[in-house]
Amino acid sequence: MAIAFNYGSKLFEALLFDDLASQTDGFICERPEWNCQEAGCSHHCNDEGFCECPSDFYLEDLKNCRQQPVERVECFNNYMVALYKSESISSETVVAVNDPTCTNAVSHVGDMVRVEVPLDGCGTTLEYDAESRLLTFTNTLKAVVDKSKPVSIMSKIDKQFSCSYETVSTVDDGSVGLRKGYDFAICSLTYTHSAKKSSSSVSLNGAQAGSFEFKITTYSSSEFSEVDAKAINRVGETLYFAVEPVNVLSNLVYTVDQCEVLSESNLSYELFNINEQRADNYVKLRRYPTYFSDSNGPTCAVAFQDRWSYTVFQFYDLLNPTNQMLQTQFLKCTVLICKKEADMSAGLCASQVCQFLSTEIDRF
The missing domain is CATH 2.10.25 (Laminin)
Structure with a gap:
């Protein structure tokens, strides 16, 4: 100048x-x-x-x-990071995000200004687009201007950054091993979980893509309070499992809309499918409602655990009829993620979506 x-x-x-x-x-x-x-x-x-x-x-x-410093947005499963060149912001400029009380959101790393905000805090807004079925989280880096002074020497900063997430997520975690005994069969459970810090790092133009992460946890009873630590389960016993978010966000709820059991030899058995409004009662599938309630009452969504159980079974492999001592199975589910709102009477998590579950399944 x-x-x-x-x-x-x-x-x-x-x-x-x-x-x-x-x-x-x-x-x-x-x-x-x-x-x-x-x-x-x-x-x-x-x-x-x-x-x-x-x-x-x-x-x-x-x-x-x-x-050259690279400006970009990184989308994680519970927060997002925006990186800007320091040279685009004068040293005299004081910057903040939508919620200026989040004083730790902005830091300087080398030649970059780093902005990190949670997806459900620091003034981050959330919008759902029904046509694209995307959830978009947005925040803004702005200059904090002291309007009591007649002049300002600070840069004019108004940098908006966003991350968009698909409303459908797939979780495939753990395996079930089936072993034949003399008068009964037993099932060996070996579930392993790792909360990966996965992210999508892309250019700064427009809303960027991210993904949510879920896990499947097995429990010892219908109380869903004690993780199942035993190594085996008999065929015919009840297997209790819950689909859970790795990180709980206060502005989201979700519902499991489909689960299937798969074998190593590519056999599959669908437990239920909300989209097709059907479930298989042969394996005594049951959902344990802990529904999130909006202003109209219970929805089809949950905030922390989507709880289920079914009867452990064995696949009959017609291509390989010889009874194997160990049969490995995998449980795979898809999850629908919804914006938490006061009125959720329409959309993916509306109460009518899973009404058939309470009439067909909960009677077991």
């Missing part, structure tokens, strides 16, 4: 010059060297002896190239 004084009226005007040299009478900047052998360029030296940089670098001084 250069300040041009108008001495005639004793006023001054602030002029922004993209090229300060073009506003002066002229000057000469002497190069330290005139040949490439002694120029000391960090990357390339052209025929005239000037140092040059690759396309994604810039010349920090006359010799050294520095990589």
